[in-house]
Amino acid sequence: ALASATGCVIDYQVYRPPDSDHTVQIILAHGFLRSKARMAGLATRLAKAGFVTAAIDLCNMRPWDGAHRQNAADMIRVARRLAHGPVVYAGFSAGGLAALLAASNDPSSLGVLALDLVDWERIGARAAASLRPPLLGLHGEPSRCNAQNNGLAVFDAAPQAEVRHIVGASHCDFEAPTDRLCRLICEVADRPPGDARRIRGQILEAAVQAAGRLLLTDPAHAGGAGDMTR
Numbered sequence: 716a717l718a719s720a721t722g723c724v725i726d727y728q729v730y731r732p733p734d735s736d737h738t739v740q741i742i743l744a745h746g747f748l749r750s751k752a753r754m755a756g757l758a759t760r761l762a763k764a765g766f767v768t769a770a771i772d773l774c775n776m777r778p779w780d781g782a783h784r785q786n787a788a789d790m791i792r793v794a795r796r797l798a799h800g801p802v803v804y805a806g807f808s809a810g811g812l813a814a815l816l817a818a819s820n821d822p823s824s825l826g827v828l829a830l831d832l833v834d835w836e837r838i839g840a841r842a843a844a845s846l847r848p849p850l851l852g853l854h855g856e857p858s859r860c861n862a863q864n865n866g867l868a869v870f871d872a873a874p875q876a877e878v879r880h881i882v883g884a885s886h887c888d889f890e891a892p893t894d895r896l897c898r899l900i901c902e903v904a905d906r907p908p909g910d911a912r913r914i915r916g917q918i919l920e921a922a923v924q925a926a927g928r929l930l931l932t933d934p935a936h937a938g939g940a941g942d943m944t945r
């Protein structure tokens with residue numbers, strides 16, 4: 716664990732491939748009022764692909780305050796502790812916004828991986844306009860849970876950006892595992908379970924590919940993954 720500048724504790728878990736000699740390569744953040752446990756599936760898949768990943772808890776979030784800039788500062792703080800070289804910042808929903816803000820303030824960032832990013836008062840779009848490294852992302856269907864896809868404007872603003880639409884994906888599909896609360900709020904009640912499993916598998920595969928593309932821009936941090944396809 717590590718203390719935030721505000722005094723709360725940033726808990727984290729490192730997922731490491733067997734026999735890896737890399738330091739942390741990816742800093743991964745969860746969505747609004749969620750936890751690092753909801754990103755465990757993706758962190759595990761990233762580690763299996765060869766990428767050392769730290770899933771963190773964003774301890775400054777409150778129901779009345781997303782604390783997006785502080786979340787970004789906390790992601791950088793964890794990177795300074797665990798990564799001895801360039802990193803990819805990644806996150807889901809509000810965590811995707813924090814990842815973007817972190818990358819825009821960290822010259823050592825290789826890029827951003829944003830999963831169904833949700834912007835807030837256009838702070839993401841403004842930061843993206845001057846973002847130096849690439850921004851890659853996945854997004855689902857518009858809903859109240861992803862602010863009707865308001866994060867797409869962030870990709871439009873970034874100089875180097877690519878976003879892939881995952882057809883049929885709900886906001887919850889970008890967590891792994893998700894839970895009943897998210898499904899109750901963000902998914903239609905009659906959704907076939909088979910569709911959810913297929914879509915969530917597709918998201919995990921595409922996210923690993925995107926992370927690989929970003930990390931392969933730095934030979935010292937190369938793992939193994941293919942291209943992100945449209």
